[in-house]
Amino acid sequence: MDLEDLSRRDVLRLGALFGGTLLAGGTFMGCDSKSTPAKATAKGVAHQPGSGDAVALRTSDGPPPLVDRLTVTVVVDSYYDATSKTDKVGNVKVERTGLAHGEELPRQLKSEWGLGLHLASARADETRNYLLDFGLSPTAGLDNLNFLKLDIAAVDALILSHGHYDHFGGLLELLANHRNRLRDDLTLYVGGEDTFCYRFRVPDAGDPQSFGVLDRRVLSKSNVEVVMAQTPMVIGGQAFTTGAIARNSFETVQPAHRVELGMRDGVGCDSSHFSPEEKAGAIVPDKFWYEHATCFNVKDRGLVIISSCGHAGIVNTIKAAQAASGVEKVHAVLGGFHLLPSPEPYVAQTVEAVKALNPDYIIPMHCTGRMFARLAEDAMPGRLIPSTTGTRFTFGAV
Ligand SMILES: [Fe+2]
Numbered sequence: 001m002d003l004e005d006l007s008r009r010d011v012l013r014l015g016a017l018f019g020g021t022l023l024a025g026g027t028f029m030g031c032d033s034k035s036t037p038a039k040a041t042a043k044g045v046a047h048q049p050g051s052g053d054a055v056a057l058r059t060s061d062g063p064p065p066l067v068d069r070l071t072v073t074v075v076v077d078s079y080y081d082a083t084s085k086t087d088k089v090g091n092v093k094v095e096r097t098g099l100a101h102g103e104e105l106p107r108q109l110k111s112e113w114g115l116g117l118h119l120a121s122a123r124a125d126e127t128r129n130y131l132l133d134f135g136l137s138p139t140a141g142l143d144n145l146n147f148l149k150l151d152i153a154a155v156d157a158l159i160l161s162h163g164h165y166d167h168f169g170g171l172l173e174l175l176a177n178h179r180n181r182l183r184d185d186l187t188l189y190v191g192g193e194d195t196f197c198y199r200f201r202v203p204d205a206g207d208p209q210s211f212g213v214l215d216r217r218v219l220s221k222s223n224v225e226v227v228m229a230q231t232p233m234v235i236g237g238q239a240f241t242t243g244a245i246a247r248n249s250f251e252t253v254q255p256a257h258r259v260e261l262g263m264r265d266g267v268g269c270d271s272s273h274f275s276p277e278e279k280a281g282a283i284v285p286d287k288f289w290y291e292h293a294t295c296f297n298v299k300d301r302g303l304v305i306i307s308s309c310g311h312a313g314i315v316n317t318i319k320a321a322q323a324a325s326g327v328e329k330v331h332a333v334l335g336g337f338h339l340l341p342s343p344e345p346y347v348a349q350t351v352e353a354v355k356a357l358n359p360d361y362i363i364p365m366h367c368t369g370r371m372f373a374r375l376a377e378d379a380m381p382g383r384l385i386p387s388t389t390g391t392r393f394t395f396g397a398v
């Protein structure tokens with residue numbers, strides 16, 4: 001049977017199968033010499049909008065692997081405050097990065113529209129390092145990684161949340177001029193085929209404007225293996241991804257985004273991965289079917305869920321992480337929640353829905369917007385932690 005003929009429910013069931021294959025025996029993608037992981041090479045998913053069922057991770061050990069500790073470093077975000085102080089908020093360690101001085105004065109952290117994170121996790125004496133998204137410009141992400149003394153040679157895997165330029169722009173420079181600093185057997189985990197579609201944003205007035213396209217030939221030329229994490233899977237032995245996020249709440253995708261389903265000049269995405277209504281070559285409203293979130297299960301704390309841009313909705317994202325892992329407790333939710341252009345009633349509804357899921361901490365970044373921060377602080381006093389470029393958040397035992 002061709003995957004394109006499958007309903008979403010059937011596809012997700014099939015996804016569970018892939019998940020089981022991928023995770024059998026506690027597979028460690030790319031870093032465990034003892035195992036050779038199967039790759040998620042399924043041709044694709046004909047997604048249909050609808051309720052959808054999240055796929056639980058299938059491991060011989062039950063829930064996704066516990067980690068003792070996770071440090072998230074904000075490599076690139078839109079906001080930097082040199083005066084923010086290192087602090088402890090509850091049981092989260094929050095380390096800020098101030099200005100450089102002396103000869104280093106001209107070299108400072110760079111902030112820009114976009115997001116790039118470095119994730120360092122540990123279980124006993126095993127550590128893993130990931131780069132999740134890469135910022136927009138060729139320079140900010142890389143310069144900041146150097147400024148923050150984060151060693152890209154120690155990175156175990158790359159993860160891209162979705163195919164928007166403000167998340168993959170910095171990856172191009174990393175691969176073009178610094179590939180030799182990264183491990184040889186490098187894997188990039190993406191959510192699915194639409195990562196490679198031409199993307200557009202629609203201004204208040206006028207035609208759609210290009211928001212970039214990730215040319216997979218660049219990845220191939222750079223000897224980067226691509227894994228489509230369409231369904232939940234463990235990444236690098238310590239992180240896990242939600243896979244495509246089921247839409248099970250009131251949340252809607254912002255209307256200002258478009259996607260072109262098809263190939264042009266050798267670049268783009270294979271339209272057969274999408275529903276028949278989404279025709280080849282058409283520029284249609286972008287539903288971000290394959291956006292995925294990166295998560296960790298932190299010992300004695302619960303889930304840390306990182307949404308990156310959050311087009312699929314932060315409530316949907318949290319629920320997808322819970323469903324994928326079988327872990328209910330949410331310790332922290334980080335990332336862009338994409339509420340910046342939303343009207344106040346919608347943001348207020350989102351705050352209430354997030355509150356009902358009872359996270360210990362919320363760390364809004366990137367495209368979340370100040371309105372969410374204000375309402376969330378009122379609704380959940382003491383649980384909101386501000387983020388700035390250069391901040392290190394450490395969850396778990398420190
Ligand atoms: Fe985005």
Ligand SMILES: [Fe+2]
Nearest residue numbers: 164166309367
């Ligand atoms: Fe974004």
